[in-house]
Amino acid sequence: MTQTTYQPGEIKGLIEIEASKCKGCDACLKFCPTHAIEGASGAVHTIDQEKCLGCGQCLINCPFSAIKETHSALETVINKLADKDTKVVGIIAPAVRVAIGEEFGLGKGELVTGKLYGAMHQAGFKIFDCNFAADLTIMEEGSEFIHRLHANVKNEPNAGALPQFTSCCPGWVRYLETDHPELLPHLSTAKSPQQIAGTVAKTYGAKVYDTKPDKLFTVAVMPCTSKKIEASRPEFNSAWQYHQQQGQDVPSYQDVDAVLTTREMSQLLKHLEIDLANTQPFDGDSLFSQYSGAGTIFGTTGGVMEAAIRTAHKVITDEEIAQLDFTAVRGLEGVKEASVTLFDKALDQEVTIKVAVVHDMGHNIEPIINDIIAGTSPYHFIEVMNCAGGCVNGAGQPIDTSGSGWIGNLG
Amino acid sequence: MMDKKPLFEEDKFFLSRRKFMAIGAAFVATLALPVAWFSNKLARRNDYIKARSAGLYQDDMIAKQRVSHANSAVEKYYAEFGGEPLGHKSHDLLHTHFVDRTKLKS
Ligand code: SF4
Ligand code: SF4
Ligand code: SF4
Numbered sequence: 001m002t003q004t005t006y007q008p009g010e011i012k013g014l015i016e017i018e019a020s021k022c023k024g025c026d027a028c029l030k031f032c033p034t035h036a037i038e039g040a041s042g043a044v045h046t047i048d049q050e051k052c053l054g055c056g057q058c059l060i061n062c063p064f065s066a067i068k069e070t071h072s073a074l075e076t077v078i079n080k081l082a083d084k085d086t087k088v089v090g091i092i093a094p095a096v097r098v099a100i101g102e103e104f105g106l107g108k109g110e111l112v113t114g115k116l117y118g119a120m121h122q123a124g125f126k127i128f129d130c131n132f133a134a135d136l137t138i139m140e141e142g143s144e145f146i147h148r149l150h151a152n153v154k155n156e157p158n159a160g161a162l163p164q165f166t167s168c169c170p171g172w173v174r175y176l177e178t179d180h181p182e183l184l185p186h187l188s189t190a191k192s193p194q195q196i197a198g199t200v201a202k203t204y205g206a207k208v209y210d211t212k213p214d215k216l217f218t219v220a221v222m223p224c225t226s227k228k229i230e231a232s233r234p235e236f237n238s239a240w241q242y243h244q245q246q247g248q249d250v251p252s253y254q255d256v257d258a259v260l261t262t263r264e265m266s267q268l269l270k271h272l273e274i275d276l277a278n279t280q281p282f283d284g285d286s287l288f289s290q291y292s293g294a295g296t297i298f299g300t301t302g303g304v305m306e307a308a309i310r311t312a313h314k315v316i317t318d319e320e321i322a323q324l325d326f327t328a329v330r331g332l333e334g335v336k337e338a339s340v341t342l343f344d345k346a347l348d349q350e351v352t353i354k355v356a357v358v359h360d361m362g363h364n365i366e367p368i369i370n371d372i373i374a375g376t377s378p379y380h381f382i383e384v385m386n387c388a389g390g391c392v393n394g395a396g397q398p399i400d401t402s403g404s405g406w407i408g409n410l411g
Numbered sequence: 412m413m414d415k416k417p418l419f420e421e422d423k424f425f426l427s428r429r430k431f432m433a434i435g436a437a438f439v440a441t442l443a444l445p446v447a448w449f450s451n452k453l454a455r456r457n458d459y460i461k462a463r464s465a466g467l468y469q470d471d472m473i474a475k476q477r478v479s480h481a482n483s484a485v486e487k488y489y490a491e492f493g494g495e496p497l498g499h500k501s502h503d504l505l506h507t508h509f510v511d512r513t514k515l516k517s
Contacts, residue, residue, distance in 0.1 A: 004517040007510060025444050027452075041443060061452065063444065098466030109462025111470050136488065138479035140505050143496040173509065181511035189506040199504050204492040238504055290484035293471030300464040310478045324477050330468075332457060389460030392467070400455055 005050045005178050009234040014054040014071055014225060019044045021066035028058035028067065033362025033386060034175060051178070055171040055386045056225035056395025071228055073219075073258035074268060080217045080258075081124040087209055088217045090125030091197040092116065094134065094299030095223035095391040096262045102398045103266035104277040114281025117289065119274045120265075125219070126209065127284040131291030133197035134298040134307070137168065141190035141304075142311045145381055153347055161185040163356075163372065163379040166304050168192040170230035171386030172361055180369055193298060194220045194227055195236055198255030201288070202239030208286050213243055214250045220259045223299070223394035226386070231256035261396025293324075301359035301390035302329035302336060305383040309340060309355070316344050316351070329357045332389060334364040337379075355381045360388035 006012045017028075017037075024042040029035075036052040039045030047058075059067040080088050101110040117127050144164070151159030167173055167188045176183055191199070198218045206213040220227060230236070236255050243250075260268065269276055283289065294310050297303030306326040313321040328338035336357040344351045356379045358364050365384060371377040387393050476482055494500045 001516040004515050005512040006517070007515060008517070027444055027448070030449065063448065094467060094470075095463065097470070098463040107462075108459060109464075109466040111466040113470065132482070132484055135479035135482045135485045136493075136505060139485060139489075139496045140501055142479075147497065167507075167509075174512070177510050178512040181513055184509045184511065187509055189508065191505055191507045195507070196505050200488065203504060204488060207492070235507060242504060287484040287487060290482060291474070292479050292482045293474035293477035294479045295482070296470040296474065297467050300460075300467050303467070307479060311480050314478065314480055320478070330464075332460065388456065389464065392463035393456060393460045397459075397463075400459060 003050075005174075007234050009232060011054070011071055011229045011232045013049045014069060014229055015047060015052060015056055015059055016068055016070050017045050017047055017058075018066050018068060019046075021064055023064050023066070025063065028062050031057040031061045031362075033057070033171070034179075053171040053174045053386065054226040054229045057387060059225070060395045060397075060399050069225060069261075072264060073228075073260060074264050077219050077258050077260060077268065078271065080219075086215055086217050087211045088125050088219060089128050089201045089205065089209075090120045091128045091130050091133070091194065091201070091218060091220040091256070092120070093130045093194070093220070093222045093224070093227075093391065094296045094303075095394060095397065096221050096265070097296075098299070098392065099223065099397045100262050100266055100276065103263070104275060106277055112276065114283070115276050115279045117284055118279040118282035119269050119276040120221075121282045121285070122274050122279065123269060123272050126286070126288075127282070128197055128201055128205070128218075128286075128288040129284070129291050129295075130193045130197050130220070131295035131298070132288050133193040133200065134295035135292050136196050136200070137190050137193050137298075138294060138304075138307050138311050140196075141166065141188045142308045142315065144188055144190060145308065146312060146315055149351065149353070149380060150344075150346060153349075153351065163377055163382045164188055166383045168298065168304060169226075169385045169391075170224070171226040172384045174226070174229070175361065175365075175386070180373075183369065183372060186372065192230065193295075194222065194230065194259075195255055198231070198236070198257075199239050202253075202255060203242055205288070208288070213239055213248075214253055217257050218255065220256050221262065221265045222259055223262050223391045223396045224387075225261060225395045227396070228259040231259050263396060263398060266398070299391045300330075301332070301385055302326075302357045302383065303390065305329045305355055305357050305381070308381070309353075312353070313340070313342060316342050316346075318345050329355070329383075332359075334358070334360055335368065353381065354379045355383075357383045359385040359390050361386045 022044045034051045036048045097113045101112040148160035165187045202213040294307035339354045341352045
């Protein structure tokens with residue numbers, strides 16, 4: 001029995017340094033949130049997989065393209081799309097729609113929701129927008145927050161821990177599970193949008209699609225490498241468990257069967273000779289493509305908090321928030337703070353909610369964590385994203401190589 | 412050559428890098444990347460973050476509904492299947508638990 005930070009079945013060693021290509025330049029060290037990369041300057045570097053979060057920030061920032069992913073579901077997905085007995089559901093994360101166009105010659109950050117739906121529809125996917133699942137995440141996570149807040153104000157025994165942390169980012173979740181397990185009660189128990197989408201697709205979705213759940217194959221298209229590890233967590237087979245309780249008896253399947261990065265989806269489309277840039281826009285084929293603006297901003301730092309505040313305002317005061325744009329949590333400052341004072345109808349008193357938004361986790365999270373451990377944290381609700389800027393800059397996104405063409409020349 | 416005014420910001424770096432390369436590949440391995448590499452990398456990264464985030468804020472602005480609780484598909488999900496937020500079915504399907512990874516063995 002040896003110590004490990006992986007549960008049985010989880011993908012381990014997703015991100016790897018190729019010894020033959022590594023120049024020992026140390027660039028990756030500056031982007032790694034957990035100091036998982038070892039090796040003397042000038043010597044080949046390696047990743048300590050026990051500490052690694054699979055976030056891939058080292059991969060997208062290595063100037064010598066020496067870091068690779070060891071796991072790709074591309075071939076499996078292509079085969080499933082060709083299989084007439086299987087309905088393939090494509091779950092599209094928010095940040096993908098403002099990046100995949102770059103792979104097809106469109107502008108930096110161009111919003112291509114309709115074209116992406118169209119291209120994936122042509123490839124044979126059912127369209128399930130992860131933004132719809134993000135809206136469900138807000139309903140659950142926001143309700144959970146208000147529940148914790150009320151219980152704490154009323155001094156109830158077993159009131160949930162505050163501040164509450166968001167739990168949508170698997171890099172952040174794995175970090176807390178590995179480095180600060182004593183703070184796990186602070187994490188919202190709401191699943192991430194990816195996992196909610198997979199579960200809903202195979203439960204409620206089985207009715208909507210009029211298909212047996214084990215004939216549905218869910219493919220999450222993510223700006224993220226760490227999402228591959230998340231999907232492999234053994235507890236994420238809740239649709240199977242649900243159907244098991246309903247009397248179905250088939251071998252276990254995961255809620256999310258495969259994860260493709262934005263880059264891999266563009267490879268798939270190119271393989272199928274679908275030019276996203278010239279695809280007719282498509283609206284979707286079920287209620288799963290219906291999403292709110294709050295769901296879509298999940299893809300950028302501050303977005304989850306902004307979405308949560310919009311809904312919490314309504315639930316707490318019974319009125320819609322007057323100013324939807326909550327600009328205090330937008331932008332690239334490492335830690336953003338804000339507070340909102342609301343009249344809480346249920347409590348019949350004013351409450352002031354203090355929130356913080358953290359991205360580029362490796363550089364910004366420790367002071368926040370230390371305050372919580374010391375019992376001096378001023379906050380009630382904290383959003384944390386591993387990647388700088390949030391998921392728009394995840395390691396599954398197109399890589400900008402325009403500035404580093406020269407570097408390949410180096411021996 | 413170094414005195415020539417660079418056409419692009421990147422050129423400055425490119426030239427210094429060329430000079431740097433001339434030192435020889437064996438040396439490259441033992442030298443740290445120049446500071447300019449990092450500032451350039453971060454500036455480019457932030458440009459992408461800003462452009463893509465602007466795309467998402469645009470998507471938010473054009474959305475028919477801008478708050479999660481007004482999404483009628485969400486309402487339909489709870490009415491036809493899910494019950495209510497934090498309800499029994501939500502607990503089973505939409506919530507999870509976390510793992511103390513300092514205690515795992517293989
Ligand atoms: S950035 Fe790339 S080349 Fe440089 S040390 Fe890390 S893996 Fe090696
Ligand atoms: S994937 Fe992330 S956590 Fe793992 S070594 Fe790279 S930067 Fe560090
Ligand atoms: S911030 Fe987004 S892209 Fe980065 S690790 Fe977290 S979920 Fe993945």
